[in-house]
Amino acid sequence: MIELSGLRKVYPAAAGDVVALDGIDLVVERGAVHGIVGRSGAGKSTLVRCLTGLERPTSGSVTVDGRVISALPEARLREARRAMGMVFQHVNLLDSRSVAANVAFPLEVAGVPRRRRAERVAELLELVGLGDRGTAYPAQLSGGQRQRVGIARALATEPAVLLCDEPTSALDSATTRQILGLVRDLRDRLGITVVIITHEMGVVREVCDSVTLLEHGRVVQSGRLDDVVTQAGSPLSNALIPVPDVPQDEARRLVEVTYATRTVPTHRALAAVAALGEEVDVVAGTIETLAGLRLGRLQLDLPHRRVAPALAALRDAGLDAREVA
């Protein structure tokens, strides 16, 4: 559905060129909810702007729903954009228009006749649970309601792709869950492909099927959620299944154990740890269910001389174990 290949974006500057995207290769499957995560400045926003064609790549190509966005002339690009819906962090509704008129805007742009517009707007507001707020103005709505309107507007022209740029970063946690629930529900009902740009791992855990980590304009890790979390010690695995920091004792060592129920059930993992006997203690750990997998990350504290035998014993039990630096 979405394919980026060798995508580079360089901003020329007097003090030296700024490389925002440095050779991105990425495929998002039809109907997937794909998260793109990274710190600010990692290139997330530039990536979205290239997807919408608001920014021309320096080199490489962007293909969305079979159209090579990066090669379209301006007029054709405007048409292609109607196949994409976009949801923004600050929603960007027009304050001068009522909720219904905001949702109607993309339909006006697409030249949909007035009567059909009214029907579609009513449908869309119903879809996002705001059927009765059509005549209100954005200023009269809460942040969560405004984002619902933003989603309704993005879906107006029945796009194949929904791009969400930090859709919940300005919302509280309860509202965030509602909005993400709505996004997943829409994907299930409409079969739409969703790309969510975010810096919050919680968003990825909540809705994403697959995820890409960007750093300095490059892909550091990418894949299905169940695959990346089971790559023990990988940056996304660590970020998605965080364990609390523990103060480290000079005389002792930390060993980290990771497992997924696909290979080892929790009780076996815990039994293997218990079998290490005295002197080995669990100091931090996380056990949770993510992407349908039960996952665990445990940190063990043990004396230096016990590290090598412990690692061997844990690996024999089918666990991923390694000393933490």
Add this chain to the structure above:
Amino acid sequence: MLDGLLDNPVLTQAVPEATLETLQMVGLSALITAVVGLPLGLLLHAVAPNGLRPLRAVRGPVGLVVNLGRSLPFIILAIALLPFTRAVVGTSLGWQAAVVPLSIGAIPFFARLVETAVREVDPGKVEAAQVMGSSRARVLLQVLVREALPSIVAGFTATVIALVAYSAMAGAIGGGGLGFLAISYGYQRFDTTVMVVCVVVIVVVVQAFQVVGDAVARRLDHR
């Protein structure tokens, strides 16, 4: 004292006539200013470096002309324009003639206010409209102008009020209206009563414009 006021033919006839002249002068100039100043202000914004169509070659010269119009004191602009006014209207006397320097003085003023109002519109709204596939014309009219409309109306109110002030100066060089009356009676003949009445009428006119302008801006503002 009121009887004395009503017996004075200057007050019963000249003041209403002058008021009408002032309103005509301001009204026509305001219309011309709106028609020319609004597109000019939008042009200034559109060709700016972060505008819809950055064009340095246009931005520079247009900005310069606008600043030139803004920097001259109105009375000097009006006098400098006398030959031009005569060429356009056929005379440099009367309220019709005053409309020329008034409009030329107010257009750059209003254009800058429009530019500022439009610049205040959140760029995110522009981006959202662009992502939906809007043309530049649609972004300009339905997003920038419509979202900035309350501010544009407030700017227009300020412009009209400035026009009332300018019209008094235009009166001083033969434009007629309340300014002319106040100067010829109040300043040249030391007729304080006429002077005071003119001041009161001008204050009332300005106040009326302000109240109407505020009401319209409020109606349009849903923020």
